[in-house]
Amino acid sequence: MHQFKYATPGSIEALLSMLAEQRSPVKLLAGGTDLIVQMRTGAVTPALVIDVKQVVELNQLLLSDKGLIIGAAVSCRTVYENNHVARAYPALIDAASLIGGIQIQGRASIGGNLCNASPSADLIPALIVLEALAVIQNSRGSRELPVEDFCTGPGTNALAGDELLVSLKLPPGAKNSGACFRRFTPRNEMDIAVANAAAAVVLSADGKHFTSARIAIGAVGPTPILVQEAAEALQGKPVSGASVGIAADIARQAASPINDMRGTIAQRKQLVQVLVTRALQGAIERAGGAL
């Protein structure tokens, strides 16, 4: 591995001023399951690695009636082992408990999975349908960005050089709502999605109609995709196999995958249809509805 300097700022102010003063390439270290591997292969060669795990704001996991705040450095395992979070946001747990194996989950952070901006990242579609906001800060101020606008391409994100992803802010689940994440991999664990999909629905009080929906798909484009048209097609429609089928078909058309060693374009488009169907079925069930 190349040589680099290592810093462990103890406060967010110290971390932000390091980012503001940076003159050479910097990388932030949380779980390291992407960064350390990327440094070992020489894909990235930062002169300074800043370990962000001492910063309180990046380690918070706060569930309240206002929703959920997940510090960017909180590990997947910390999230899925929190029973209150697991009950309130099962779709998040669907994804967090599927990433890598138990050793990876103990280190890999929610914020890291987002910042790494892999097209196949499992958490991103789940975060998108849960309407997560990325809370971003630099030494001059802060801003919030919907997660669907965070990734700008494979491995690239919307953060400026002096900006830090502090946390993710998820609104509380609405009444009669539910969400679900599904992915396809040849092996159940330790694998990267050939395609993945997440869906969130809000049903009418009688559970018979869709009030609103959100559908996101991954590994079928340069970034995870929020499929607005599929969600709009469900609005006001009866909760039925036919409605779900129409939305899944629109999602299939929105997918623009590539051929690679994990799958072909045709297979991935087919998978989107199947996974969106299953994610919607799961979301409807969790919302207390039935097909």
Next chain:
Amino acid sequence: MSEMVHVKTTINGAAVDFLCEPRQSLLEVLRDVLYLTGTKEGCNDGNCGSCTVTLDGVLVNACCVLGVEVAGKAVTTIEGMAKNGNLHPLQVAFLEETGLQCGICTPGFLVSSRALLERHPAPSEAQIRHWLAGNLCRCTGYDRIILAVQKASKRMLAGT
């Protein structure tokens, strides 16, 4: 050589100081600096679990942790498993059930299995297979490893 960092940590219950470069992984520090060579290098990219250790009680791949990150933390490795010359029940069961052949993956499997039994003392076969999915073995075909974990679980519950 870049600047060396002085790291104070705890390994297998004992206070340990070492010097390392920021670029050295915990795996390199354990093996090349501290000569704790029980932890094995397999893939060196987080896929195989051969270098599994615990960091503050959480299973991690030592190849995906920097040595400098363990300052003030507690690490346990395979060397901390046998006590006073007595093998851990999991080690005994792996030997009896031939849960190993070449042995490179074995320390990782043992450390992962111990964490599993601490969390779930009587795991189902599915639970064992799921928990150990981050540990790869190219020799045994896994079945004998599963048998060994089940045997150790029964013995530990019975207190024998």
